[in-house]
Amino acid sequence: MQLEVIGIGGAGCRIADAIRAAEPADHSFLTDVFVFDTDAATLQRTVVPESHRHQYGQGTGIDADDDLERRFEMGETHAEELLEALEQGTPGESDAFLVAVGLGGATGGGTAPALVAALQRRYDASVYVLATLPADREFDPDADAGDTGPHSRTTAAAGSDEPPRPTAASNAVATLERLEGLASAVVCFDNEAWLRPGETVSDARDRSNRELAGRVAAVFAGGGGESDGPVAQNVIDASDVERILGNESAIVALGYGDQDVETKRSRFGLGLLPTERDVETSEAVSAVETVVRKGVHGKLTLECDPETAARGLLVVGGPPTWLNRQAVAEGRRALQSTVGENGVLGGDAPRPDGETVFAAVVLAGVESDRLEELRAADRAA
Numbered sequence: 001m002q003l004e005v006i007g008i009g010g011a012g013c014r015i016a017d018a019i020r021a022a023e024p025a026d027h028s029f030l031t032d033v034f035v036f037d038t039d040a041a042t043l044q045r046t047v048v049p050e051s052h053r054h055q056y057g058q059g060t061g062i063d064a065d066d067d068l069e070r071r072f073e074m075g076e077t078h079a080e081e082l083l084e085a086l087e088q089g090t091p092g093e094s095d096a097f098l099v100a101v102g103l104g105g106a107t108g109g110g111t112a113p114a115l116v117a118a119l120q121r122r123y124d125a126s127v128y129v130l131a132t133l134p135a136d137r138e139f140d141p142d143a144d145a146g147d148t149g150p151h152s153r154t155t156a157a158a159g160s161d162e163p164p165r166p167t168a169a170s171n172a173v174a175t176l177e178r179l180e181g182l183a184s185a186v187v188c189f190d191n192e193a194w195l196r197p198g199e200t201v202s203d204a205r206d207r208s209n210r211e212l213a214g215r216v217a218a219v220f221a222g223g224g225g226e227s228d229g230p231v232a233q234n235v236i237d238a239s240d241v242e243r244i245l246g247n248e249s250a251i252v253a254l255g256y257g258d259q260d261v262e263t264k265r266s267r268f269g270l271g272l273l274p275t276e277r278d279v280e281t282s283e284a285v286s287a288v289e290t291v292v293r294k295g296v297h298g299k300l301t302l303e304c305d306p307e308t309a310a311r312g313l314l315v316v317g318g319p320p321t322w323l324n325r326q327a328v329a330e331g332r333r334a335l336q337s338t339v340g341e342n343g344v345l346g347g348d349a350p351r352p353d354g355e356t357v358f359a360a361v362v363l364a365g366v367e368s369d370r371l372e373e374l375r376a377a378d379r380a381a
């Protein structure tokens with residue numbers, strides 16, 4: 001499928017960059033990548049071409065201290081201007097939009113709802129939101145001290161230059177509420193769960209953005225995309241993604257698992273080039289089983305019980321000789337037994353030059369305690 005990515009605010013711009021970098025050279029799935037921010041410096045740090053960067057909000061009397069309500073108004077004021085900026089690309093050719101934003105701040109979270117609504121009005125395509133959730137340490141000064149829960153840290157980020165964001169949880173909750181009924185679906189990435197002990201969000205952000213971007217590329221490039229290589233047995237297209245993500249602002253978690261595989265037989269010493277090696281059925285089956293298990297039951301972008309998902313999608317990719325059809329079908333049945341019979345689609349994504357077998361998993365309509373925690377932090381604020 002063909003996806004247009006729009007990053008707004010600091011996090012959104014960096015994530016958009018990371019998705020651009022994660023696009024497989026032989027398997028393009030992006031129409032355009034745009035970045036929007038009120039801050040010129042953030043835009044300049046992206047690798048997105050100048051024509052696809054747009055600074056907005058200058059001279060409108062908005063400053064860094066303005067609260068989110070005021071930023072929602074600003075978003076309304078600038079939504080049409082941002083739609084115009086997209087005309088530098090080919091928005092009409094996209095099967096879907098993905099608006100990337102870091103919840104917790106004011107710029108991205110303030111602009112996204114109005115932009116999503118404007119995109120839905122103008123285009124006949126789904127508008128998904130990719131939203132990071134703030135980490136506890138951003139808004140809770142006690143998050144490191146005496147926290148023995150699942151998100152505990154062993155070292156405080158002493159001397160961190162990351163300014164606290166006391167309103168991060170409230171901002172995140174308010175933006176999510178605004179997106180309800182506007183976004184076709186909201187894919188969440190919980191920064192808290194992806195921090196290593198002692199790290200701040202800025203320490204972790206490049207790694208986190210790569211992890212997230214890799215998952216996005218695996219799902220949206222799927223078995224379709226623009227490729228000259230072998231065709232998937234079971235192509236996941238835009239309508240499949242639409243069916244699974246839905247159009248009712250479902251909360252979505254992404255899972256991923258991969259395993260490196262040896263694709264070449266070494267003829268070292270014989271002066272011959274390495275050749276394709278034969279793959280035993282049992283090792284192909286085992287690789288597919290392993291990555292599917294990691295994808296469904298491993299670390300998700302948002303912690304949740306996969307059984308709460310209303311719908312699921314499984315894409316298994318890798319070198320064609322490793323994509324054992326029966327194992328891929330069995331993987332889909334495994335996801336079905338977790339999510340439920342009717343809401344699961346599966347496909348394969350042959351990557352002739354790939355050296356990993358991977359499974360990308362979409363769990364849509366999940367319930368997550370983390371969102372409840374942020375709502376509780378908002379009520380307590």
Ligand SMILES: Nc1nc2c(ncn2[C@@H]2O[C@H](COP(=O)(O)OP(=O)(O)OP(=O)(O)O)[C@@H](O)[C@H]2O)c(=O)[nH]1
Pocket residue numbers: 008009010011012014015064101102103104105106107108109132133134135138165168189191201205206208209
């Ligand atoms: N995963 C990830 N999260 C980020 C990144 N940068 C910021 N965040 C998160 O996103 C939230 C919002 O930060 P920004 O995107 O910089 O904020 P903004 O939308 O530009 O808004 P203001 O800075 O308030 O004007 C932060 O509270 C972090 O939780 C990033 O590069 N990756």
